[in-house]
Amino acid sequence: MSPPKRILVVGGGLIGIRHLQAVQAHPDCSLVGLADPDMTLAPDVKRFASMAEITEPVDGVIIATPTALHAEHGVYAAERGWHMLIEKPIAGDLPGAEALSHAVAKAGVGSLVGHHRRYHRSVQQLKELVADGAVGTPVCANLIWAMRKPDAYFEGNWRTAGGSPVMINLVHDIDILRFVIGEIATTTALRGKGLRGDTRIESGAIALAFESGATGTISFADTSPSPWGFEAATGENPNIGTTGQDMMWIMGTQGAVSYPSLTLWSGLDWSKPAESTPGAPEQDIKAPLDAQLDHFIDVMKGAPPLIDVADATRTLAAALQIEAQLTAQVEGAANARNAHA
Structure with a gap:
C-alpha cells in the first residue's frame, strides 16, 4: 500500500471547509493544514496564513480561494511542484486560465478542476x-x-x-x-x-x-x-x-x-x-465531492484527469x-x- 497523500487545502470558505473535512475523513489522505489569511478559521487544524509559509512536504493542494485568485494560486502551486485540484471556474479571465495551463504543463504536475457534476x-x-x-x-x-x-x-x-x-x-x-x-x-x-x-x-x-x-x-x-x-x-x-x-x-x-x-x-x-x-x-x-477526491488521488498517481486545466479553460471561454x-x-x-x- 502506498502512503497517504499529503494534502494542503487553500481557502477556508464554505467549499474549502467541505474539502478539508473530506480530506480529514479519507483513509488515503493526510491533511497538511489549511492556508488562509483569516487565522480564526478551522482552529483545530494546522494553520498557515499563505502557501508561502509551507515548508513541509506536500503531494497535492486543493485550491478553493475566490475565483479571481485561482490563476495566481495555481501558478504558485505548480512552481512548488504540487499536483492540484482547483475549484471552478478555473480562473476569472482567459489570460489567467492560459497562464495557469502553461505553468501546469511546464511543471509537469497533474491538474484536476472541480466541475464536480x-x-x-x-x-x-x-x-x-x-x-x-x-x-x-x-x-x-x-x-x-x-x-x-x-x-x-x-x-x-x-x-x-x-x-x-x-x-x-x-x-x-x-x-x-x-x-x-x-x-x-x-x-x-x-x-x-x-x-x-x-x-x-x-x-x-x-x-x-x-x-x-x-x-x-x-x-x-x-x-x-x-x-x-x-x-x-x-x-x-x-x-x-x-x-x-x-x-x-x-x-x-x-x-x-x-x-x-x-x-x-x-x-x-x-x-x-x-x-x-x-x-x-x-x-x-x-x-x-468525495468521488472527486478519490479521483484526485488517482491523478496524483498518474491517472488521466476527468477534467484538467486545459479542458476547464474551454468551459470558461464559453461562459x-x-x-x-x-x-x-x-x-x-x-x-x-x-x-x-
Missing part, C-alpha cells in the same frame, strides 16, 4: 448513452435552469453589484453540455429585463452551436421559481428543494433522451406517437463569451437611456 453517475450514464448512439447523431439540446433566489442572497456581499447566474450557475450546465455533446463553437445570448435592477443580468436565452453541427439552447432565470434546474432535478444541493423533474433534453436522428430520468424516446414513423422507455439512473455511491454578450446588452441599454435623457 461530471462525477454524478447519472451524468456519466447520459454521456455513455449519447456516445453509444442511443439517440443517433445528436441534433439539438434544450436545457432549463430557473429558480427564485432570495433577495438576501445579493445583499451585503460581492453579488450586490453583479451576481450574474452565468458564472455562478450556468458555467456548470455549459460544462455538462460540453462533456456530453462536445465542444461549443459559437454562442449567442439575449438578456431578459432586470427585475432587481436595470443593470443586472438575471434571465435570458442562450443559443449554442457545437462543433459537431448540433445546436442547443439554455433558458435561465434567477427570478423565477420553477421545478427545473440541475440542483432541483438531482437533489445535489441540500439547500435547494428536490423536484426530480427533467431539465435537459437531447434529441438525435434516432430518438431523444431526457435528464435526469434518462427516459429514452424512439419512433421513426411520424404518424405514430413516440414510444418511451423508462430510464434507470444509477445512484451515486459517494457524494460527487465568458456569454457573459460578455449579456453585459454588452446591459451597457447598450444604459447608453440608450442616457442618450434620451
Whole structure:
C-alpha cells in the first residue's frame, strides 16, 4: 500500500471547509493544514496564513480561494511542484486560465478542476448513452435552469453589484453540455429585463452551436421559481428543494433522451406517437465531492484527469463569451437611456 497523500487545502470558505473535512475523513489522505489569511478559521487544524509559509512536504493542494485568485494560486502551486485540484471556474479571465495551463504543463504536475457534476453517475450514464448512439447523431439540446433566489442572497456581499447566474450557475450546465455533446463553437445570448435592477443580468436565452453541427439552447432565470434546474432535478444541493423533474433534453436522428430520468424516446414513423422507455439512473455511491477526491488521488498517481486545466479553460471561454454578450446588452441599454435623457 502506498502512503497517504499529503494534502494542503487553500481557502477556508464554505467549499474549502467541505474539502478539508473530506480530506480529514479519507483513509488515503493526510491533511497538511489549511492556508488562509483569516487565522480564526478551522482552529483545530494546522494553520498557515499563505502557501508561502509551507515548508513541509506536500503531494497535492486543493485550491478553493475566490475565483479571481485561482490563476495566481495555481501558478504558485505548480512552481512548488504540487499536483492540484482547483475549484471552478478555473480562473476569472482567459489570460489567467492560459497562464495557469502553461505553468501546469511546464511543471509537469497533474491538474484536476472541480466541475464536480461530471462525477454524478447519472451524468456519466447520459454521456455513455449519447456516445453509444442511443439517440443517433445528436441534433439539438434544450436545457432549463430557473429558480427564485432570495433577495438576501445579493445583499451585503460581492453579488450586490453583479451576481450574474452565468458564472455562478450556468458555467456548470455549459460544462455538462460540453462533456456530453462536445465542444461549443459559437454562442449567442439575449438578456431578459432586470427585475432587481436595470443593470443586472438575471434571465435570458442562450443559443449554442457545437462543433459537431448540433445546436442547443439554455433558458435561465434567477427570478423565477420553477421545478427545473440541475440542483432541483438531482437533489445535489441540500439547500435547494428536490423536484426530480427533467431539465435537459437531447434529441438525435434516432430518438431523444431526457435528464435526469434518462427516459429514452424512439419512433421513426411520424404518424405514430413516440414510444418511451423508462430510464434507470444509477445512484451515486459517494457524494460527487468525495468521488472527486478519490479521483484526485488517482491523478496524483498518474491517472488521466476527468477534467484538467486545459479542458476547464474551454468551459470558461464559453461562459465568458456569454457573459460578455449579456453585459454588452446591459451597457447598450444604459447608453440608450442616457442618450434620451
